[in-house]
Amino acid sequence: MNHRYFGDALISKYEDVSIIFPDDSTYEKTRQVYNRMHDLYPSMIIQTLNRAALKEIVSFVTANDIELAIRGGGHHIAGFGSTQGGILLDFSPYNDIVIDENHKVARVLPGARLKDVDDALCQHGYVIPTGTVSDTGIAGLTLGGGIGWLLGKYGYTCENLVGADVLLATGALVRAEDPGHEDLLWALRGGGGNFGIVLEFRYKLSRLPSVYCGTLEFTENDVEAALSDLFEYLDNHCPSNLVVAPVLHRHKNSMECMLSIDFCLSDSIDYSEIKNLEEYLSQTIKHTYLTSDFLTWQSWSDERFAQPMRGYWKSVCPEIMGENMPHLLTDWQKRIPGPNCSVMIEHLNPSRREKSGVESALAIKTMNYGILFSARWTSSSDDAKYVSWVKSAASSITNAAEALSYSNYTPDEENTKSSVFSNSDNRLSFTKKKYDPLNVFRRNHNITK
Ligand SMILES: Cc1cc2nc3c(=O)[nH]c(=O)nc-3n(C[C@H](O)[C@H](O)[C@H](O)COP(=O)(O)OP(=O)(O)OC[C@H]3O[C@@H](n4cnc5c(N)ncnc54)[C@H](O)[C@@H]3O)c2cc1C
Incomplete structure (x- = not known):
């Protein structure tokens, strides 16, 4: 099945799936990432949070060995937020943030920028330690670490990640904080996008300091x-x-x-x-x-x-x-x-x-x-x-x-x-093999051994 045919079938099946094809007027602008050294042309750009549709996408790219790029804010210097010829899953339209005061947790969608997070939290006296430029995506920042102005007080962004909804290569949707997935939550804190598609990030809320x-x-x-x-x-x-x-x-x-x-x-x-x-x-x-x-x-x-x-x-x-x-x-x-x-x-x-x-x-x-x-x-x-x-x-x-x-x-x-990644870190290699043995999620600093 070619990409176009798959894309057309997906749109006709799911109302909340948008696809931007190369002949669409918004393609040129949407395909670009922050670093203009990476001038990449995906075969199509899919925007959706529909979990059933996302399962079909993962299954399609796996069966056809297609490179899947996942974009949060599109800021990674290596151009990982796009792909040449593969499928780009663009989460940038999805930036909602919900504050759960009872559990002292913020639930953040994968397209949120740092500004979205700060704006939503600070007015309630809360903060998550993030980075120093406000249109950076929180997704990539968290998965890679997250260094910012509150590092000394609250640590790296990834150290404040307490849970996540993750769609795995098998099509299973798991909560990384649930018993049995401690290794996944640990790996998401700094191991990059190697393990699955994160559909919601959950962070510990901290008090906004003076x-x-x-x-x-x-x-x-x-x-x-x-x-x-x-x-x-x-x-x-x-x-x-x-x-x-x-x-x-x-x-x-x-x-x-x-x-x-x-x-x-x-x-x-x-x-x-x-x-x-x-x-x-x-x-x-x-x-x-x-x-x-x-x-x-x-x-x-x-x-x-x-x-x-x-x-x-x-x-x-x-x-x-x-x-x-x-x-x-x-x-x-x-x-x-x-x-x-x-x-x-x-x-x-x-x-x-x-x-x-x-x-x-x-x-x-x-x-x-x-x-x-x-x-x-x-x-x-x-x-x-x-x-x-x-x-x-x-x-x-x-x-x-x-x-x-x-x-x-x-x-x-x-x-x-x-x-x-630290060469001596066998736990990371082991976790990669456990959650993504076929290396479906490879458009990142990839764990290959
Ligand atoms: C101007 C600028 C300022 C910066 N300032 C800081 C700073 O102060 N502190 C700091 O620590 N870093 C900083 N960075 C680096 C930044 O942390 C990285 O570029 C980070 O990867 C950006 O995340 P993103 O979501 O915007 O990137 P993207 O390019 O969209 O994604 C980066 C990686 O994360 C993966 N990914 C994204 N979303 C998901 C998802 N939902 N599920 C699975 N994988 C996903 C992608 O596949 C890709 O491999 C800065 C970068 C720039 C360009």
Whole structure:
């Protein structure tokens, strides 16, 4: 049976199935993912939450060995939110969120963006720790981990996942929190979309903390020394209620080298944590206060990432920074090839995070730091220049070959399969074989062994 015939049969059988075919006027816009390096043409784009129809789709792609892409927000840098020639299951129209106050749980549909979640929860005084750019999809963010401004206080997004409805390759619909599926819930927390189609995510609700957000900025000759002081502070003194995001970049007009340390301090009595940080940095500096409104802060960085462009990212998660790291990173900063490139450092801080006690498959959960080299640009003729800067910078990091990468920031290349999951994690391979032995769900950082 060809794709078109299958699609037509599906629409005539189910009222709540929409299919966008290549000759439809909305196809061009809908097929696109955030990273324009991935110019992919699915054979059709199906939008539905109808469980019977979804079972038929899974059975059709399995029987005909068709690649199935599943899209939440379509933000993954590897273009996993679409497929060349396969079938795209696009959940982006489905973004409802239900707050269950009795069980302190939020039920979230798979097309919700971070903004949808924050808007629904914050007005009731609740929050789920998510990411820092508001139109990212919560689905992919959760399945890959989820790093954001409340990491120190509430952990990774995936550590707050307490349940999920999952359609398996067999066509069975299971609740991951039910007895007998503990391994599935564990695997969904960081193991990616390898195990099935998640039709509803259920998260623990946490109290919305008070926040105090701002930035510290350094330029040119001060950057390396500030970075050195900062790493020492983070290693030894940073409290769990302070999350900092240092970014090395170059000024968009002057191309001057800059270090911006954006921060989010939560539940502080007197903001003394920021004073301590300022005192620790050897240059005399005062922070700039930006906002105490969590919703405003959650979309503070949106403008920088608003426009879809061509993009290439690589992430390295070293256990320690090492003495030479500030010099190495600022050296790569000087070689940044264009205005939309940066080196972002994430302090993952496992020892000082308030312990969630939640077990997860997230490989980087024990790592201290993440370094993200990212480049965005517009013209395909510049691809080689930008990709080469990112690759060379990432591979220059000590032990980069063995270092773990954060799967949500990692492009799809041969050698990434082992770097995003811990090689020694037999439980992950075992769970993949148990739930998806035929590898129907493979448009992701795929667990192949
Ligand atoms: C501008 C920008 C900012 C970002 N900021 C952050 C940040 O602050 N913190 C952070 O941790 N990450 C961040 N990321 C990375 C982000 O977490 C990943 O790109 C993530 O995969 C996005 O999820 P998505 O649903 O939008 O992506 P998609 O591309 O739609 O999906 C990603 C993966 O998840 C799978 N998937 C999606 N939905 C389902 C489902 N229902 N069932 C099964 N599998 C599914 C897909 O098949 C795919 O493999 C950012 C990315 C961008 C582009």
